[in-house]
Amino acid sequence: MxxxxxxxxxxxxxxxxxxxSKSEANRLLILQALYPNIKIENSSNSDDSSLMQKALASDEQLIDIHHAGTAMRFLTAYFSIQEGRDTILTGSPRMKERPIGILVDALIALGADISYLENDGFPPLKIRGRKLAKHKVRLEANVSSQYISALLLIASSLENGLELTLDGKITSVPYIKMTLGLLDQIGVENSFEGNVITIDPKQEELKPQTLVVxxxxxxxxxxxxxxxxxxxxxxxxxxxxxxxxxxxxxxxxxxxxxxxxxxxxxxxxxxxxxxxxxxxxxxxxxxxxxxxxxxxxxxxxxxxxxxxxxxxxxxxxxxxxxxxxxxxxxxxxxxxxxxxxxxxxxxxxxxxxxxxxxxxxxxxxxxxxxxxxxxxxxxxxxxxxxxxxxxxxxxxxxxxxxxxxxxx
CATH class of the missing domain: 3.65.10.10 (Enolpyruvate transferase domain)
Structure with a gap:
């Protein structure tokens, strides 16, 4: 048109x-999937958020997120901790040209089972969900903040939480702080000191709460x-x-x-x-x-x-x-x-x-x-x-x- x-x-x-906000809504949708007691108001009506919702509600093995880059990054982390579930995560031709190797390497370092179905470092991915017991990982600090936020969003669901060290100058700090701010709102303990982000594991059930985007x-x-x-x-x-x-x-x-x-x-x-x-x-x-x-x-x-x-x-x-x-x-x-x-x-x-x-x-x-x-x-x-x-x-x-x- x-x-x-x-x-x-x-x-x-x-x-x-x-x-x-698409950025806030997509983060909260992942947290809601992990902690169903969360309710969301004023969510985004964007295609990206609709695709995220559909993916999280789907029982199908094949998940196609089309052009939704945020969904690709966040769902890669999310499905990696869904124990016993096999997922193929794919997208549009352009999505298959957008790198995801940095995030995949970090998740594998934590114990994830992820493999590439076409080109190394790029979607589509085959993800076999499992418990991730390791809790320390490093990333270059100047990468897309979505890689970092993808790890932070699942961190409180990990058995031992997460200690993420960022090497070098950090870019897109506000997006990292947005993710941590939302974790604060739902009661997940975290700290961001120097270049180290620590997220505590959240074992007990969250109290029912409504978050307005x-x-x-x-x-x-x-x-x-x-x-x-x-x-x-x-x-x-x-x-x-x-x-x-x-x-x-x-x-x-x-x-x-x-x-x-x-x-x-x-x-x-x-x-x-x-x-x-x-x-x-x-x-x-x-x-x-x-x-x-x-x-x-x-x-x-x-x-x-x-x-x-x-x-x-x-x-x-x-x-x-x-x-x-x-x-x-x-x-x-x-x-x-x-x-x-x-x-x-x-x-x-x-x-x-x-x-x-x-x-x-x-x-x-x-x-x-x-x-x-x-x-x-x-x-x-x-x-x-x-x-x-x-x-x-x-x-x-x-x-x-x-x-x-x-x-x-």
Whole structure:
């Protein structure tokens, strides 16, 4: 499905309700499977979370999680401790190109029985569930935080808990702290001191409890971009968010001040307001190693405002739904950007103009579709495979129309 986004203008004031964070929901779904006394409210309506729920409820041997990278990592760990169960875990052709060897090696070091069915280091996997008695393992600290969180989520179910040592500089710390924060909420003892994370085993049954998933800050990023590209005075209210968020992408509130966007907090909502015009002499320099998923949104915002930006800490974007750095370079260049990328950084210089009626390839990546959509406030663009947004935000296009976008 290709959507034609005509040059649009936002309403002066809008309200949007965004469903629960995919990141939080997927972690809680694993914990709920391990501890059935947990109930979840405001869960994510994303494809990824739906696939996770179906996989956890399935009695079939073959589990296909399609494009859901988080589900692949978390379920690899989960099924490795399901004693007596054999599982084949597979996914889309792109999923079979996304490495998982680091996590598999760590689980095998703890005693797991996992083998590769096609290429070593990549899905599909054959997993024979068993009790894991070993409790010490090491990982390189700069790997995807999802490998680390996958281990942390099952750690309290292990006979002796887990002592995880991270070697080197740790990236995506907020996502690790999110996982530990959720363990705190359900009563699992843990510590994160220096480069060592320790999780105590949880032998007794958890008390019944209900956990409410905060709305997704990654989804909020697109409205930050929309407000940044709108007229001064534009306001969009988003629910349900909190100031003391566990999500790393809540850094948006601070980052977008540089784009003239102020964030105000009420009881359960945030209001984004365009407060000032950003000078085209501005240059945005950010280390996004703790929030790499918002790099696409930020770079497109900078391009739309006609300012330069230098983003670093992006090495994990190479192994996402697509190589997001190359994808950004390709599509922004078509629009007229002066952009260069390396394995972990992006440099965007001021462009002379924005080309109109450009078709944006999405590379089966939900964030490509949503990150580029706000540019319709500057020029008409076309978004190919626009339905890919259902992976994380099924209502995205409907919500854009609600704030004033003209979409065919």
């Amino acid at each position: 290709t959507l034609h986004l005509q040059k649009s203008y936002t309403k002066a004031s809008s309200k949007i309700a965004i469903t629960g 905060e709305s997704d800050w990654s989804s909020a990023s697109y409205f930050y971009s929309i407000v940044a590209l709108s007229e001064v005075g534009t306001k969009i209210e988003l629910s349900s968010y909190k100031k003391d968020s566990l999500q790393g992408d809540s850094a948006l509130a601070k980052i977008y001040k540089q784009f003239g966007v102020e964030t105000s907090y009420s009881e359960n909502n945030i209001t984004l307001s365009k407060s000032s015009i950003v000078s085209q002499d501005s240059k945005i320099s950010l280390d996004l190693s703790n929030a790499p998923d918002i790099a696409q949104t930020i770079s497109v915002t900078a391009f739309g405002l006609g300012i330069s930006c230098h983003l670093t800490g992006l090495h994990t974007l190479k192994i996402k739904e697509t190589d997001r750095l190359v994808a950004l370079q390709n599509e922004l260049s078509k629009l007229g950007a002066n952009i260069s990328v390396t394995n972990d950084a992006l440099v965007l210089d001021v462009a002379d103009a924005i080309n109109s009626e450009i078709e944006i390839e999405t590379y089966k990546d939900h964030r490509m579709a949503m990150a580029f959509a706000p540019l319709a406030l500057k020029t008409s663009i076309l978004i190919k495979e626009a339905d890919v947004v259902s992976k994380s935000y099924p209502d995205f296009w409907k919500d854009l129309v609600h704030v004033g976008f003209q979409i065919k």
